[in-house]
Amino acid sequence: NFPEPPTLLEEFPDRAQLLELNEVILKACESDLHKRYRSAEEMYGDLVLLQGGKSVKRLRVVERRLAVLTRVGVLTAFFAVIASGIFYETNRQRRIATRNLVRLHVANGTRLVNEGDLFGSLLWYTEALRLDAGDPRREEPHRIRIASVLRQCPKLLNVFSHGDRLYNSEFSTDGGRLVTASDDYTARVWDVATGQQLLLLQHDGEVQDARFSRDGLRIITSGRDKTARIWDSRTGVLLQVLKHRDTVWNSCFSPEGGLVATACQDQTVQLWVTATGKPLGKPLQHQGNSPRVTFSADARLLGSATGNGSACIWEVASGRKLGEYPHTTDQTGLAFSPDSQRFLTCEGSNLRIWDAATFKEVSFSPIKYPSIMDFSFSPDGRAILTASDEFTAQTWDAATGRRLFSPGVQHAGPITGAQISPDGRSFVTAGNDAVARVWSTVTGQAVSPPFKAILMIKQAYYNADGRRLLMKSCDQAARVWDLATGDLSGPSRTPVENEQRLISPSGRLLLCGGQSNTVWIVDTETGQNLAALPHKNGVVYASFSRDGRTVLTASEWDTDELFLWEAPSGRRLNTVTMTATYRVLYAAFSQDNSRLLTCG
Incomplete structure (x- = not known):
């Protein structure tokens, strides 16, 4: 022990x-x-x-603590390495997912561009740009795509509103002004470019209608205060008050402006002398409420029509009724051809074409089309346009009654209004689906993105040169869109040429207009110009083939010369001159890209 x-x-x-x-x-x-x-x-x-x-004891305590700290440090380092690996892998997967999502957005945008929905494509392209924000190298191709689409997109010039319901709106002949009629007891004149209100024209009741004279110097308004009023369109001075026994629904000037016609709730139509405001002859009795009136282009005939009964033709000089015809479309009145030789009436699903000299139907009349809501002649009289309550619109050859394309263009609701452009090459439709759209008269292909409003669009009109659209909707607003677009446009560019496939199907290549009649093939990823496609004259059309390996361009001179180029090298493919005897409006490659179809 x-x-x-x-x-x-x-x-x-x-x-x-x-x-x-x-x-x-x-x-x-x-x-x-x-x-x-x-x-x-x-x-x-x-x-x-x-x-x-x-002290040995103190040393042992220090050693034990050091051992514990060492083990903790090792474990911490181990878990830090694991966490770093997980973080790195997560970030890598996130980057991959983001890039895949960007590619998907770009692909969706490109698909919509090729389908003609330019506005829709911008939503996808801008979202792709947002995902790549902060990386200048990756941002650049998105900005190129967006800029290219914006160059082609129609632009909203101005929105016009009284703050109350709009009954009618119309361009002046020169397209620089707009008149609107509202239930706030006023009609107003606006500057289209600036949106500034120029004139306020006051009634004592709701204003149902407002229209310019052809020379643009006068305006006639119609209202529930039992008057139609003629105004100086430059100063707003009231020139004449045309008194009636009931609500005046509709009025118009004769082509030369010397007469006006008014349609009253009391089932009468009255002619007036513009300069004096005095009636010309007795009221013309028309069975049915709210007739619509229109003059023939030669001012020889006056047409009146109601949606619940009949259409009548009157001789302006004598006031004599020359004919009465069934008419059941309340959306539009009788329509004269531009040469005054024919006129249209509608009875249910039958559009009838009448000879204005004999007052008999032409040989191919009637044109059968379901539930017709609106109809009109083209400005050159060679085509007829019909719009249906069954969501479709169709153009017809006015000489034969045959369809110009098939099937008809489609909306997602009844089409309430339609009009052919001044050059006859496109037409606009407006519908209950709150969408308006421009289409090729010949092919029926969409040549504009869909124009969308908040509520249904009642009507859409071109201005005199066809470069602007006026859309009147049920959201108490009238909108004016500028259709002039694109770097590939020449001086006579029209909306129909928006049909070009300027982005390749893969989204990797882009066609951009340059100086001296040159078209560039651009890499959308880098923004680099890959190849120049030179032309002697202005380029009026350009598109990619279905596989993206070939570019078609059309250069305008006396006839359109066609060029085929290899993409992305820019090598000229066709050694033989290809010409079209018309201006190329649209081109399509066959499925195997071995054949080419053009039309104009």
Whole structure:
């Protein structure tokens, strides 16, 4: 047995060292091998430490803490490495997912561009740009795509509103002004370019109709205050008040402006002398409420029509009724051809074409079309346009009554109004689906993106040069759109040429107009010009083939010359001159890209 240490250790000044020495001896004599010193050197080290006046116990505490900290550090480092790996992999997967999503957005945008929905494509392209924000190299191709689409997009010039319901709106002949009629008891004249109100024309009741004279110098308004009023369109001075016994629904000037015709709720139509405001002859009795009136282009005939009964033809000079015909479309009145040789009436699903000299139907009349809502001649008289309550519109050859394309163009609701452009090459439709759209008269292909309003669009009109559209909707607003678009446009560019496939199907290549009649093939990823396609004359059409390997361009001179180019190298493919005897409006490659169809 080991001797007991002194019992009164407090009396020893080095009692702490004695206790630690005792612990060293106990550890050296420990029966458990795992608790005993592993070697004499280890015991010697502790004795030397004690001899030097240091504490072995304190050292062991420090060593244990250091061991714990070491283990904690190792574990922390281990988990940090694992976390870093997970973070890196997560970020890598996120980047891959983002790039895949960007590609999907670009593909969707490109698909909509090729389908003609330019406005819709911008939503996808701008979202792709947002996902790549902060990376200038990746942002650039998105900005190129967006800029290219914006160059082609029609632009909203102005929105016009009274703050109340609009009954009618119309361009002046020069297209620079707009007149609107509202239930706020006023008609107003606006500057189309600036949106500024120029004139306020006051009635004592709701204003149902407002129209310019052909020379643009006068305006006639019709209202529930039982008057039609003639105004100076430049100063707003009231020139004449035409009094009636009931609401005046509709009025119009004769082509030369010397007469006006008004249609009253009391089932009468009245002719008036514009300069004096005096009636010309007796009221013309027309069975049915709210007739619509229109003059023939030669001012020889006046047509009146109601939606619940009949259409009448009157001789302007004598006031004599020359004919009466069934008419059941309340959306539009009788329509004369531009040469005044024919006129149209509608009875249910039958559009009837009449000879204005004999007042008999032409040989191919009637044209069968379901639930006709609106109809009109083209400005050159060579085509007829019909719009249906069954969501479709169709153009017809006015000489034969045959369809110009099939099937008819489609909306998602009844088509409430339609009009052919002044050059006859396109037409606009407006519908209950709150959408208006421009289409090719010949092919029926969409040549504009859909124009969308908040509520149904009642009517859409071209201005005199066909470069602007006026749309009147049920959201108390009239909107004017500028259709002039694109870097590939020449001086006589028209909306129908928006049908070009300017972005390749893959979305990697873009056609951009340059200086000196050059078209550039551009890499949308880098923004770099890959190849120049030179032309001697202005380029009026350009598009990619279905596989994106061929570019078609059309250069205008006396006839359109066609060029085929390899993409993206820009190598000329056709060595034989290809010409079209018409201006190319649209081109389509066959499925295998071996054949080409053009039309104009």
